[in-house]
Amino acid sequence: MKLFNKIALGTALSLAAPAMAQDVVNYATDGGTILDVKQEYLIGPAEEKLGVDVVVDAMTSRFAPFKAQVLSGKPTWNLIDFSAGYGIRSQNEDLLEKLDYSLIPNAAGVPDAYKDDYTVGSTAYATGLGYSTEAFPDNPPQTWADFWDVEAFPGRRAMRNGPRPALELALLADGVAPEDLYPLDVERAYDKMAEIKPHIDVWWSSGAETTQLLYDQEVDLMQIWDGRAKNAINEGAPAVFVWNNAIVEYAVFAIPKGSSHPEVTMKVINEMLNPEGQAKWASNYATGPLNTNFAEFMDPERLKELPSAPENLAIGIPLNNAWWASEAGEEAERRWLEFMQQ
Amino acid sequence: MTDMPKLSAIERTEQRSFLLLFLPALILVALIIFAPLGKLVVQSFQDEGAFSLVHYKRIVTERIYWSIFVDTLEVSLAVTALSALLGYPVAYAAARASRLWTGLILAMVMLPFWTSVLVRTYGWLVILQRRGIVNTTLMDLGIISKPLELSHNYTAVLIGMVHVMVPFIVFPLYAALSKIPPELAQAGNSLGGTRSYVFRRVILPLSAPGLLAGAVLVFVLSLGFYLTPELLGGGKTIMVSSLVERNIEQYSRFGAASSVALSLLVIVLAIFWVVDRVLPVEKIIGVK
Numbered sequence: 282m283k284l285f286n287k288i289a290l291g292t293a294l295s296l297a298a299p300a301m302a303q304d305v306v307n308y309a310t311d312g313g314t315i316l317d318v319k320q321e322y323l324i325g326p327a328e329e330k331l332g333v334d335v336v337v338d339a340m341t342s343r344f345a346p347f348k349a350q351v352l353s354g355k356p357t358w359n360l361i362d363f364s365a366g367y368g369i370r371s372q373n374e375d376l377l378e379k380l381d382y383s384l385i386p387n388a389a390g391v392p393d394a395y396k397d398d399y400t401v402g403s404t405a406y407a408t409g410l411g412y413s414t415e416a417f418p419d420n421p422p423q424t425w426a427d428f429w430d431v432e433a434f435p436g437r438r439a440m441r442n443g444p445r446p447a448l449e450l451a452l453l454a455d456g457v458a459p460e461d462l463y464p465l466d467v468e469r470a471y472d473k474m475a476e477i478k479p480h481i482d483v484w485w486s487s488g489a490e491t492t493q494l495l496y497d498q499e500v501d502l503m504q505i506w507d508g509r510a511k512n513a514i515n516e517g518a519p520a521v522f523v524w525n526n527a528i529v530e531y532a533v534f535a536i537p538k539g540s541s542h543p544e545v546t547m548k549v550i551n552e553m554l555n556p557e558g559q560a561k562w563a564s565n566y567a568t569g570p571l572n573t574n575f576a577e578f579m580d581p582e583r584l585k586e587l588p589s590a591p592e593n594l595a596i597g598i599p600l601n602n603a604w605w606a607s608e609a610g611e612e613a614e615r616r617w618l619e620f621m622q623q
Numbered sequence: 624m625t626d627m628p629k630l631s632a633i634e635r636t637e638q639r640s641f642l643l644l645f646l647p648a649l650i651l652v653a654l655i656i657f658a659p660l661g662k663l664v665v666q667s668f669q670d671e672g673a674f675s676l677v678h679y680k681r682i683v684t685e686r687i688y689w690s691i692f693v694d695t696l697e698v699s700l701a702v703t704a705l706s707a708l709l710g711y712p713v714a715y716a717a718a719r720a721s722r723l724w725t726g727l728i729l730a731m732v733m734l735p736f737w738t739s740v741l742v743r744t745y746g747w748l749v750i751l752q753r754r755g756i757v758n759t760t761l762m763d764l765g766i767i768s769k770p771l772e773l774s775h776n777y778t779a780v781l782i783g784m785v786h787v788m789v790p791f792i793v794f795p796l797y798a799a800l801s802k803i804p805p806e807l808a809q810a811g812n813s814l815g816g817t818r819s820y821v822f823r824r825v826i827l828p829l830s831a832p833g834l835l836a837g838a839v840l841v842f843v844l845s846l847g848f849y850l851t852p853e854l855l856g857g858g859k860t861i862m863v864s865s866l867v868e869r870n871i872e873q874y875s876r877f878g879a880a881s882s883v884a885l886s887l888l889v890i891v892l893a894i895f896w897v898v899d900r901v902l903p904v905e906k907i908i909g910v911k
Contacts, residue, residue: 442858484858
């Protein structure tokens with residue numbers, strides 16, 4: 282209700298904008314609990330500090346409307362966040378304003394792998410190995426090579442129905458060192474995938490499915506996102522999420538090209554990256570803020586479970602979105618359907 | 624006599640006002656069905672803004688597209704056959720039972736029909752999965768020592784889809800069967816026909832329109848299934864609908880997705896056209 286009031290108030294204010302000196306930043310992002318918590322610990326304080334109004338437009342599929350807005354020449358949104366893959370695509374299609382990092386000092390805490398001239402990382406999530414502790418009470422699988430080893434680690438297996446980041450996992454299992462992953466050896470990766478294919482019982486397509494698979498112990502080991510695994514574990518599933526060699530993906534903040542007062546928006550981004558606010562956000566919602574300085578303000582026990590905890594980031598491997606957006610990446614993506622149908 | 628022109632004038636105004644009343648519905652249908660469909664057609668013939676047949680060429684030349692269409696037809700045929708086998712006895716019982724029982728049987732068929740497909744699909748997961756009701760019961764009774772693989776495979780897809788589809792064949796069958804006078808079977812029996820002979824020569828041919836109508840309905844609806852095969856098939860049964868979804872979600876290829884969707888639509892319309900030659904649509908829809 283509170284959120285609704287805020288949106289209503291924001292809309293009313295934005296309509297009255299010419300009469301008021303206050304700047305309005307229209308922000309497109311995901312709705313739900315994640316937003317409620319973000320509203321309280323990041324958006325609210327940012328509004329107070331900067332004297333701006335941040336009006337949230339909550340929706341899941343934002344790329345298409347964002348692109349349409351920019352192409353129309355007068356985008357309504359001033360700020361958007363979406364997965365880094367979209368960030369690359371938007372850059373390739375020239376849909377973004379360049380960021381002025383002097384206005385975003387908090388971005389210094391974001392590792393270089395998670396920011397560029399046009400986008401800055403907001404949160405991270407990880408694809409890792411989840412296993413049932415009932416199926417593997419001692420000597421559990423710890424690496425992707427273990428996942429591929431059906432003799433040593435027998436059990437029902439699940440993977441995501443998609444090449445991203447299954448191909449990375451296949452190459453890691455085949456002995457490629459994390460730093461040598463990109464550009465992916467697509468041929469080798471698909472060969473390795475063909476090896477495991479007969480042993481995959483479930484190819485999942487939605488995150489909700491994976492929580493259920495782990496919770497009901499329908500499978501013994503699987504490729505899964507950290508948040509989904511945590512949901513199952515919190516519900517009492519006897520399971521563990523392995524951070525080692527997890528593939529880290531992330532979402533970014535970006536400014537639609539041609540939107541009004543980008544410098545105000547950049548100040549808002551700076552506040553959204555405020556480490557203390559990010560820590561409060563992550564304390565109340567399981568997410569992985571990318572200003573790594575947030576760790577100082579976290580309860581160490583809770584921090585351990587977050588994808589952007591320094592030790593987890595250190596052993597995680599950032600997904601190379603630029604490679605996936607390249608010609609070779611798109612080709613590798615298209616090949617997946619053929620692989621599944623064989 | 625002088626009232627005649629007046630009457631026809633009234634009739635004309637009446638017709639016009641009916642047309643006016645009908646207009647909003649017509650506009651609505653045009654807006655929500657034909658406009659998007661038109662957009663799909665346009666998209667399917669476009670590539671990077673220019674006219675192109677590339678999307679249709681892909682469907683014809685790429686082996687995966689072919690095999691997904693063939694798989695979809697196979698799954699739909701299997702679901703149709705199983706639904707007919709399971710639905711026929713139910714419809715027959717409903718047609719021959721007392722009024723109370725007829726009501727009860729049809730209510731039992733209707734009840735799951737009103738439950739969301741998503742809920743029913745997850746319900747089947749709970750029943751069929753490794754630690755589901757079936758496996759735990761059978762293991763507790765000592766009938767099996769290792770859980771049966773009932774979920775996340777082709778079997779599960781068939782079970783889930785047949786469950787959704789049976790009502791669609793039961794109702795047309797019931798309509799056809801309940802119109803066959805019971806005396807016909809009695810006459811056949813009294814003339815020396817065995818029960819199976821009477822069924823084959825009397826009941827089955829007379830109920831054929833209902834059976835065919837139901838089968839077409841089930842087959843066509845099965846062609847477009849998405850959720851049930853996705854969730855129960857463990858990603859291994861790929862239907863045309865998944866192909867459409869993949870083209871949009873993963874590749875953002877709206878043209879490709881549109882061409883696949885339209886091809887499916889054309890197949891469905893072709894099936895209706897052929898069936899209509901054999902059995903007029905009026906018979907399928909309306910029981911006059």
